[in-house]
Amino acid sequence: MTDYTPGDVVEVRIGDQLAYVQVTHNHPSYPPVVRAFGGLHEKRPEDLDALAAGPTHFVAMIPLGSALRHVGAEHELVARVQVPDEQKKFPTFRMPIRDKKGEIVYWWFWDGQGLSYDVELDDEQKALPLREVTSGARFLEMLSSEDA
Incomplete structure (x- = not known):
């Protein structure tokens, strides 16, 4: 609702x-x-x-x-x-994907429809809101x- x-x-x-x-x-x-x-x-x-x-x-x-x-x-x-x-435009959100030790392995990016990923964040990606x-x-x- x-x-x-x-x-x-x-x-x-x-x-x-x-x-x-x-x-x-x-x-x-x-x-x-x-x-x-x-x-x-x-x-x-x-x-x-x-x-x-x-x-x-x-x-x-x-x-x-x-x-x-x-x-x-x-x-x-x-x-x-x-x-x-x-x-x-629907904003892109970022979300860390972590290993069993809690270390970030890569990042998911979600634009409201689909996902993409990257291992390292560039400055533009660091400014994206968290997907939470x-x-x-x-x-x-x-x-x-x-x-x-």
Whole structure:
């Protein structure tokens, strides 16, 4: 079950500040894909279209509404905004494949449809989001972090 649809902008309260995220994709087998806008705000920006057109802080897979409710985070749908062109393609996620000792043997890359792999990550691949379902607590940490 999904709480939100692509284009939805959700305001998340973190202490005395507000963070903003946009649902970009729904996938039939995974939670929605969400992009976070950088920065925390004292009050809601007047132009949410401009905020959504700006840079992406991070991308994650998360059952947004239920995960935020689970950790007691206040959140609400505040706008429906066009997903920017550069975010319309389903993102590629990376996932480490480990041996019995826990060492990474190679990396899988998943684009929402198929898998590919590589033994070493280049700089572009290192920047890809991890293929994991993010918890509400971890999501709040990522929203609060400059380095997510």
